[in-house]
Amino acid sequence: MPETAHVGSGKVRELYALDDDRLVLVASDRISTFDVVLATEIPDKGRVLTGLAGFWFVRTNWIVPNHLLGLREDGRSSECRRLEMLPLECVVRGYITGSGWKDYEATGATSGHALPTGLRESDRLPVPIFTPSTKADEGHDENIDLEQARELVGADRLEEVERVSLELYRFAAEHALARGIIIADTKFEFGVDAEGRLVLADEAFTPDSSRFWPAAEYETGKSQPSFDKQFVRDYCESLGWDKTAPGPELPDDVVAGTRARYVEAFEKLTEIPFDRYVADPEAVLR
Ligand code: Q0Z
Numbered sequence: 001m002p003e004t005a006h007v008g009s010g011k012v013r014e015l016y017a018l019d020d021d022r023l024v025l026v027a028s029d030r031i032s033t034f035d036v037v038l039a040t041e042i043p044d045k046g047r048v049l050t051g052l053a054g055f056w057f058v059r060t061n062w063i064v065p066n067h068l069l070g071l072r073e074d075g076r077s078s079e080c081r082r083l084e085m086l087p088l089e090c091v092v093r094g095y096i097t098g099s100g101w102k103d104y105e106a107t108g109a110t111s112g113h114a115l116p117t118g119l120r121e122s123d124r125l126p127v128p129i130f131t132p133s134t135k136a137d138e139g140h141d142e143n144i145d146l147e148q149a150r151e152l153v154g155a156d157r158l159e160e161v162e163r164v165s166l167e168l169y170r171f172a173a174e175h176a177l178a179r180g181i182i183i184a185d186t187k188f189e190f191g192v193d194a195e196g197r198l199v200l201a202d203e204a205f206t207p208d209s210s211r212f213w214p215a216a217e218y219e220t221g222k223s224q225p226s227f228d229k230q231f232v233r234d235y236c237e238s239l240g241w242d243k244t245a246p247g248p249e250l251p252d253d254v255v256a257g258t259r260a261r262y263v264e265a266f267e268k269l270t271e272i273p274f275d276r277y278v279a280d281p282e283a284v285l286r
Helices: 045-060 098-107 146-153 155-177 230-239 252-270 274-279 281-285
Strands: 005-009 013-017 022-027 068-071 077-081 090-095 124-130 181-192 198-201 210-214
Touching: 022 045, 045 068, 045 077, 045 155, 045 252, 045 274, 045 281, 068 281, 090 155, 124 155, 146 155, 155 181, 155 198, 181 252, 230 252, 252 274, 274 281
Parallel strands: none
Antiparallel strands: 005 013, 013 022, 022 077, 068 077, 090 124, 090 181, 181 198, 181 210
16 A cells, blocks of 8 residues: 555554555454464455454444445455544453463462352353453563553543443344354454544454354353354473574364354354455445
8 A cells, every 4th residue: 555654563463554644454364373474365355354343333333433435345454434543452351361361370360350269170150250451562561450541541431441342242142143153252452533532443352352252152161263263272281392583384174164154253243254354345244
């Protein structure tokens, strides 16, 4: 995109400025595992993520307005409103896993939420919890408690992002579970528009911003297979790779299996054939 200024890079996405008010977010087909971006791409992964995010933005705009202006013809890029971003990662956990499980094992709590004793890894929580973290440029986000989050965005805005985050999660987790996918946890990024209104930004309820688990295979007391990345993880583990860059190249069967899982997640959640999306990205917005 030569006529537009590059304004940011994520691990597998790029951000460009169209003008002062509009950005283009491009999702590549790159995949990361164990925090390393691999050289082998998963065809259509970027389209799946962009389409899913568009689907969720439209279906949740009754909860909170969002930054989406439209999907581009390529299906992997979206135009969005440029916002003032809040310096907070808004995480909601419905199940105890990942860094929340690590915190719980060490302290019995996570982000200041006292949790019931005797929880097992991957247990569903009695109620979903809001566990904000800070954006770390290098390495992992750091879980913080509500007091630290309040210092970052102010008491009123924190109350608002907590309420909205929990409402978004409850809505999407129920939709997904009815279609065979557990959304174990999810991360939102919010911005504020020129009028001071809270706006959902970035991506929402994609496999890159959330942990998707196949509901049919859910078993508490152990870590769960990832809906999308399990073939890649299993293959990488089978090699005895030390998880430092550069990662291994993926064989064709692992690529094909992983692509099929992304497409399966898209079709289960949107109830739209992926081919229809490719032909007409705006199909997910209707
Ligand atoms: C999102 C990110 C990515 C690199 C900035 N609507 C918005 N307005 C202002 N800023 C952003 C957004 Cl989404 C914004 N990021 C995260 C995404 C590549 C960084 F695709 N950074």
